[in-house]
Amino acid sequence: MSTTSPVTSLTVLHGVPVVPGVQCAPVIRPGRLPVPDVSGPDIEESQRPAEASRFTAAAATVATRLRERAAHATGAASEVLAATAGLAQDRAWLGAAEKRINAGAPAVRAVCEAVDQFVDLFTQLGGLMAERVTDLRDIRDRVVAELSGLPEPGVPLPDVPSILCAEDLAPADTAGLDPALVVGLATTLGGPTSHTAIIARQLGIPCVVAIDGLDDVPAGTTVLLDGTSGTLTVDPDPDVAAAVVAAAEREAALARQWTGPGATADGHTVAVLANVQDGAAARAARETPAEGVGLFRTELCFLNRDTEPTVDEQASIYGEVLDAFAGHKVVIRTLDAGSDKPLKFVGHPDEANPALGVRGIRIAEGNPELLERQLEAIAGAAQATGNQPWVMAPMIATAAEAANFATRARAYGLTPGVMIEVPAAALLADKILEHVDFLSIGTNDLAQYTMAADRMSADLATLTDPWQPAVLALVAMAVRAGVAVGKPVGVCGEAAADPLLACVLVGLGVTSLSSASAAIPGVGAKLAQVTLQQCRDAADAVLATATAAEARAAAQALLS
Ligand code: PEP
């Protein structure tokens, strides 16, 4: 979908909010390579070895530069740059380019064709792989620039604090940015898990992705970027912009001062927890006021694995997270493989529609031993660390699946719960709760399946907005079922990272909020400013609305 009306002053463009915060500044755009000329004739056979060496040297130079930048960067930026350097030296695409050069293609054409081949492959694989397409194209541009004697493409160094806008940003564009000069990120493409989002979170600068119409906003235009509401206002009224930025700065200051634990202004406690994907993330989360881990996405530990990790290996990985939060709550989710997170060793069937296919707990149907071994490893980690985790199954659709999972988990002495991500599970949450000890609502998938809209699709981002009243009605239903029997119901999807929505969730009755570490202070600080009654009133008001925008506005009116 693209805008049909021209971009003029005060035009408000909408995207997907990824990192909260508000900034008003001029737009800068990354320099792009001119479209490479690939029309030249084939090269003589005698020249081909030299051309192949030229190509190998160019790819190696690009990788070395990226590695050097990785060494000077820290945290996620360093990891992202190192991963891109690795991709620049990936045998598969280097081999594909060399093969073309040996068949007569000049190096620039060989690079473009080889990258196109892998772009097609990654796009077909979809999900997280599709998001790496931007990285591949970035490598292509850098290698082509090197081969053509052109300066490396990338982000210009601005003279004044600026907002970096682009179709999409490659990791090497964003890693190592100075947050004092680049104060916000906005992209036309990208999703909440894209590299742009990851880097923006690390830099702590507001970020909005999937903005419809952003390509029409030229460099130099002043824009107001709101990473909380997901909007970008072109040429805003300067006084209004200054007031909005000042209010956001006050919120940010409160967030910085907030030290936990999670509670409303009148003392109603709500556990504020972290989502993590490995020991390193858990240790980083421990540095925040997070009171525990509400979602450990175990499948993310094994995305690069060809073979299943042994029980001992798994136990040691899980143990790292349990150790990081010794004496605190940790909820481990069993493998949510499939769809956008395929694991090679699971042997996923070839499916036309993997998001509706054999993913999450459904894998255990055909491969029960995989789940058994994971539960054994979790129990082993619990014993080794002395920290007793809760375990939960992803993608539960029926009470029978929940009962089966609970029986297996209890056999290992583990406390079982399930995720509520499928509308069927929300509708029958009371029946599911007869078998398990807690629920955790995954609003990312619940929104995807409720709205029948791919969560990775930028075009459908307004449908997968967790403020959609239909999604919140299902959340309310699941929470009511938990309240009725006195069992905890948490939220661990992106909804729990939005301070305003988090208050609404508390008003609905959720007992814990789990989100990316970076979002925790903002959520905790917001909750500390409102009473439980305000949260309940906001929840009632939101449930009476018909659109996501009305829901947001209703909550804003009662909670600000
Ligand atoms: C969710 O679906 O909301 C969730 C937390 O799980 P994931 O994002 O890992 O699918």
Ligand code: MG
């Ligand atoms: Mg999910």
